[in-house]
Amino acid sequence: MANPWAGEVEVVLGAERRVAKLTLGALAELETGLGEVSLMDLVRRFETGAFSSRDVLALIVAGLRGGGWEGRAEDLRTVEIGGGPVGAARIAAELLARAFTVPGQGGS
Numbered sequence: 001m002a003n004p005w006a007g008e009v010e011v012v013l014g015a016e017r018r019v020a021k022l023t024l025g026a027l028a029e030l031e032t033g034l035g036e037v038s039l040m041d042l043v044r045r046f047e048t049g050a051f052s053s054r055d056v057l058a059l060i061v062a063g064l065r066g067g068g069w070e071g072r073a074e075d076l077r078t079v080e081i082g083g084g085p086v087g088a089a090r091i092a093a094e095l096l097a098r099a100f101t102v103p104g105q106g107g108s
Helices: 024-034 039-048 053-066 084-097
Strands: 006-011 017-020
Touching: 006 053, 006 084, 017 053, 017 084, 024 039, 024 053, 039 053, 039 084, 053 084
Parallel strands: none
Antiparallel strands: 006 017
């Protein structure tokens, strides 16, 4: 089970439950994968609803890797993420919020 106080979010991949977390290493990997887009640009896109499916996938992969998963984005192409595309977007937004919110001071 995910611990929101530790920045964790539960992700269901097919029938398997995993914990995702944006650790510093996962955030660095995410920045590298985003190229010219900064993390603050990514946060703004989620705040305004202007995010892409690529953004959602990049966040979920980074979070899963921060939670110990050793897969790649390609490994998720045929896996159903719990809640479908809407659930995946919710998970990505929660990962961002929990990574940049002090527990007990707002956010999710």
